[in-house]
Amino acid sequence: MTMASLTITAQEDPYLDLEEIDGKKALDFVNTQNQKTFAVLEAEKEYASLYQKALTILNAKDRIVYPSITGDYVYNFWQDATHVRGIWRRMTTADYNAGKSNWDILLDLDALSEKEQKKWVFHGATALYPGNGLYLVKLSNGGGDAHETREFDVRTKQFVPNGIFLPEAKSSIQYWDENNLIVSTDFGPGSLTESGYPKIVKWWKRGTPLSEAKTLLSGDPTDVYNSGSVLRDGETPYLLLNKSLSFYTRKSYIHQNDQNILLNIPDDASLLGIKFGKAIVQLKSDWTVADKTYSQGSLIAMDFKALLEGKQHVELLFKPTPNQSLESVAMTKNQLLINVLNDVKSELYLLSKGKEKWYQTRVDAPAYGTISIVSANRESDDFYYSFENFLEPTSLFVYNLKNRKSTKVQGLPAFFSADKYKVEQFFVKGTDGKNVPYFVISAKNVVLNGKNPTLLYGYGGFEVAMQPFYSGTMGTLWLEQGGVYVLANIRGGAEYGPSWHQAGLKEKRQLIYDDFTAISRDLIKRKITSSKHLGIMGGSNGGLLMGVAFTQHPELYNAVVCQVPLLDMKRYNKLLAGASWMGEYGNPDIPEEWAYIQKYSPYHNVKSGVKYPEVFFMTSTRDDRVHPGHARKMAAKMLDLGYPIYYYENTEGGHGGSSTNDQRARWNALQYAYLLKKLKS
Secondary structure, three states: OOHHHOOOOOOOOOOHHHHOOOOHHHHHHHHHHHHHHHHHHOOOOOHHHHHHHHHHHHOOOOOOOOOEEEOOEEEEEEOOOOOOOOEEEEEEHHHHHOOOOOOEEEEEHHHHHHHHOOOEEEEEEEEOOOOOOEEEEEEEEOOOOOEEEEEEEOOOOEEOOOOOEEEEEOOEEEEEEOOEEEEEOOOOOOOEOOOOOEOEEEEEEOOOOHHHOEEEEEOOOOOOOOEEEEEEEOOEEEEEEEEEOOOOOEEEEEEEOOEEEEOOOOOOOEEEEEEOOEEEEEOOOOEEEOOEEEOOOOEEEEEHHHHHOOOOOEEEEEOOOOOEEEEEEEEOOOOEEEEEEEOOEEEEEEEEEOOOOEEEEEOOOOOOOEEEEEEEOOOOOOEEEEEEOOOOOOEEEEEEOOOOEEEEEEEOOOOOOHHHEEEEEEEEEOOOOOEEEEEEEEEOOOOOOOOOOEEEEOOOOOOOOOOOOOOHHHHHHOHHHOOEEEEEOOOOOOOOOHHHHHOOOHHHOHHHHHHHHHHHHHHHHOOOOOHHHEEEEEEOHHHHHHHHHHHHOHHHOOEEEEEOOOOOOOOHHHOHHHHHHHHHHOOOOOHHHHHHHOOOOHHHHOOOOOOOOOEEEEEEOOOOOOOOHHHHHHHHHHHHOOOOOEEEEEOOOHHHOOOOHHHHHHHHHHHHHHHHHHHOO
16 A cells, blocks of 8 residues: 555545555554553453463364365364464374374474564465375465465475465465466556456466466456366366456356356356266355246256356255355265354255255254364265354364264363353344344353443354354453353344345445344343443454444443454545455445445544543554554544544454464453453443
């Protein structure tokens, strides 16, 4: 972000200088506010204990070692007190399943960071199929979304000399085979979208300059993120090209014989893969084919050969009930694996293809919590999944298709005494009459006297479902301190499928904020808490939710933790990746759309003479997704209006706010020290 790209003047926005990420004025503000926050919160009597408890949990040796399967090996990335920045390692699947610990360390991020004097953060690795040892490793300096890509050989445990390399950018790269790759990156001037993501996808031959790569797809500046990937149906590969028209719509092409074949599916549908000669597609809107309508949220299969010929032969695989939504889909050698939410609680099913129809079988997974598909291997029908809920520590299971049995592989230790607490699910009416659910975790002997320190967490956007989770830090740093925790399942998420999300898009967004307000008032009505003891927390889009909540209803809250937030909704589409979210919020440069955005934009609705809670803004200098200028400007404006606030900006960590466990422990200790200070008295 440079001053040359600014479209308004300092007279119109006196805090414009704070958008200069590494500008002197901006960093002076950050340092000053950080020190003021540290002086107060780190002096709280609970702080040292909170920090140490958080760090102990984060560095625990008996955490789950999550597997990523490639061929005969399980790969894992691990951070602890010894490996602060982490190690990438592997062992055979057989040894992993036997509970052994004979890990082979492939890459030591601490040693690499020391050697190269960079703050390297591991962003994952992509294998050459079916696996001869070559990987494309992504490394971020400081934790932002942008990363370098380097080729790594796990057999030699070295980066490949003169191997594949991409400089820092928000890139996408994948092997087609050992000597050919599909790449979208910053190719130079004019190659990025207005959102700062790649516009062009190319075919790159090993040993040739990137500048000579052949263009496969050249998009438009208004696209979001154009990319290519390899889809496999058994051993048959297909080259998929996606031209993202918005955050939720795209044109999908299969590149064959030097041609891009447009797939005749709805722009808002998601092509999830190819299996048994069928394109597996999730619908986000109703779709009528040959006089038959397939409902929103359904999973369908389409004959892929016919689809390439422009024909549409459709089979229905899964149709959600009004209480269900399709959370995720994975593929094993001979099965489709679908993860379904039913009133925000997970159910896992296998879909098997018979000669004439598909068969659905429920997996014997635990109930009343959240299931996540961890790793599915296309070379086998066995797969790993995890289960957790608010009081039950996360467990990792392996499922064996032959005996149709789940076996627990690992489990987190209990970081707090769950038998002291209970979980309840309540529903409150939204302004449109819809039932909006939320979970309450409290002590079994909680007294409904309106005096319980209560933390309400919300997100409400981008089709992200807020599901039950196990958190040692939340349990230890909040529940065990006498707190009540509440998770909101408001509109904007995916708890009940695409319609739950679409109900709050663009001009309808106030419905999301009204849902959150309704839950807040219901907590007070039930005497679980009161305004004096009610705090709220959210990050990113949830940070925007926090900003709207305290500017629209300051009387409801006594604490607000506003993390990596969007707040200036007039300029959000000018800052970093902001333009990519106009499908969610609308375009503030269009007067008709700014008219409804302006009504809730926190930066434009904070005013003098109002009794606001003392907000705690938290962000990261190296967040290259949501610009730290949002938090900086809002904090500065509130300070100048005479409002006391708290502010913490970590100098690295990207959109997650932290890169190391020490940084994560400090982040947690600061926010819970603040919450206890504000809500427990």
